[in-house]
Amino acid sequence: MLAKINSLGFEGIEGYHVVVEVNIANGIPAFDVVGLPGATIKESRERVKAAIMNSKQFFPIKRITANLAPADRKKEGAVYDLPIALGVLCAGGTIQADLSESCFIGELSLDGSVRGVVGAIAMLVEAVRQGFKRIYIPSENKNEVSCVAGIEIVPVDNLVQIIGILNGQINAVPMETVEYKKLIEKSESNIDFCHIKGQFLAKRAMEIAAAGGHNVLMIGPPGSGKTMMATALAGIMPPMSFDEALEVTKIHSIAGVLDKEQGLILKRPFRSPHHTSSSIALTGGGSKVRPGEISLAHNGVLFLDEFPEFQRPVLEALRQPLEDGVITVSRASGTAVFPSNIMLVASMNPCPCGHFGSSTGQCTCNKSQIARYLGRISGPLLDRLDIHVEVDAVPFMQLSSSDMEETSAEILKRVEKAREIQRERYKGEGIFCNSQLGPEQKNKYCKIDDEGMEILKQYFKKLSMSARTYDRIIKIARTIADLEGAESIAQQHLLEALQYRTLDRKYWING
Ligand SMILES: Nc1ncnc2c1ncn2[C@@H]1O[C@H](COP(=O)(O)OP(=O)(O)OP(=O)(O)O)[C@@H](O)[C@H]1O
Ligand SMILES: [Mg+2]
Ligand SMILES: [Zn+2]
CATH class of the missing domain: 3.40.50.300 (P-loop containing nucleotide triphosphate hydrolases)
Structure with missing residues (x-):
């Protein structure tokens, strides 16, 4: 089974589209991630596996390969924990949904909770530009992106919750965005x-x-x-x-x-x-x-x-x-x-x-x-x-x-x-x-x-x-x-x- 999950990365201050492909095949059990730099691969693999198992979800004992494209861009690993985990769950049949219009960013804890990432706003702005309908982000990044309009933003806390949402068992609650004009603050200094x-x-x-x-x-x-x-x-x-x-x-x-x-x-x-x-x-x-x-x-x-x-x-x-x-x-x-x-x-x-x-x-x-x-x-x-x-x-x-x-x-x-x-x-x-x-x-x-x-x-x-x-x-x-x-x-x-x-x-x- 092959699953494709949309995600994002950033270079300088500009975001770009990343596709996480996960394939599950018969053969000697293994879990390989390609397209991430050295040490990050190992860490990400460990977190994804532990997060899925600790969330009491099925982790296939098969030959799993995750590929992050485009391969030629430097990517920082943690953002892709969530998309890799979702790829495994989709390819393994736990999640059954059409995810082609959504994208995902988030780091995972070993217990399955979703942690905040750096650069969320740069990636979000790119998701809007790419025309995605919906983006799932760590709740921790909620405030940072509250002014971005043009996309449905769903903050999530843990893997179980997002599986529930994607399988239609839990209602997704998109964030209310705030109009910038209402927020503008006067600059201030403690010396007048x-x-x-x-x-x-x-x-x-x-x-x-x-x-x-x-x-x-x-x-x-x-x-x-x-x-x-x-x-x-x-x-x-x-x-x-x-x-x-x-x-x-x-x-x-x-x-x-x-x-x-x-x-x-x-x-x-x-x-x-x-x-x-x-x-x-x-x-x-x-x-x-x-x-x-x-x-x-x-x-x-x-x-x-x-x-x-x-x-x-x-x-x-x-x-x-x-x-x-x-x-x-x-x-x-x-x-x-x-x-x-x-x-x-x-x-x-x-x-x-x-x-x-x-x-x-x-x-x-x-x-x-x-x-x-x-x-x-x-x-x-x-x-x-x-x-x-x-x-x-x-x-x-x-x-x-x-x-x-x-x-x-x-x-x-x-x-x-x-x-x-x-x-x-x-x-x-x-x-x-x-x-x-x-x-x-x-x-x-x-x-x-x-x-x-x-x-x-x-x-x-x-x-x-x-x-x-x-x-x-x-x-x-x-x-x-x-x-x-x-x-x-x-x-x-x-x-x-x-x-x-x-x-x-x-x-x-x-x-
Ligand atoms: N024009 C001024 N009006 C009122 N208070 C002043 C004025 N200039 C200096 N002071 C007082 O002197 C203190 C020292 O000023 P400040 O630290 O800005 O000096 P500075 O020019 O940066 O000195 P330095 O070269 O030593 O860094 C201020 O905190 C303030 O209390
Ligand atoms: Mg001075
Ligand atoms: Zn002098």
């Missing part, structure tokens, strides 16, 4: 911008960064509020669209860091890995090729506090994904491409003692110490940080003032408006915000008036700008114009954008 005194320029830089998705570097002495500012940034990030939320949830699901209770991830990610993090932790990899911090921060913020303290190779590894928005991870166990469209927010002191260039403290470092410290950030990396902003110590008068500062909610309103303008403008372009503009799109959407062009020309020489810096200034100016609701980029937008690119000269060149 109204609690940060002064720092008008830095706050404005944060607003521009959030509005256009630009990278930011903050430089300033200890205790000036850099970490505070970055933390507050999470509170002015616009809510995610459904597609963005889906991407983020897929990545977190595949990384195995999704909370069981967690449904779709609704808040933009804000990741702040410690400066001792390894390259693999940041960029991804490991024995099973998992996404790293840069992908976990996809569509959100990656905050690298104490930027120069990160190891040089770790920082350099950020260059390619920052430019491309995707990262290719190659390991012995395979290659995967993960999205890494992030807003990088970095903070640093200008020198080892922290007071170089500050208006309050006195710097005690010598020139070579400063040069060595700043040298940890390479030119190409610095170039990729769109906005550079100085965060100097706040004068006593401002710090002690009881004046009410603007709240995060007020800033968020402007950010959302600017994002809405961008979403409308880039409809059909496959991008959401100004930082993602490609060269061609930049020419099309960043019209600069004559006065503005004149300014750019002057500064291009004065700052001996690289082509990349030039590009970034225009994109930042685009965002500043959007915050104002202006159609084309004017002189004042460019002048403001230019001031966020002059700090590298103060520290890196003249220092």
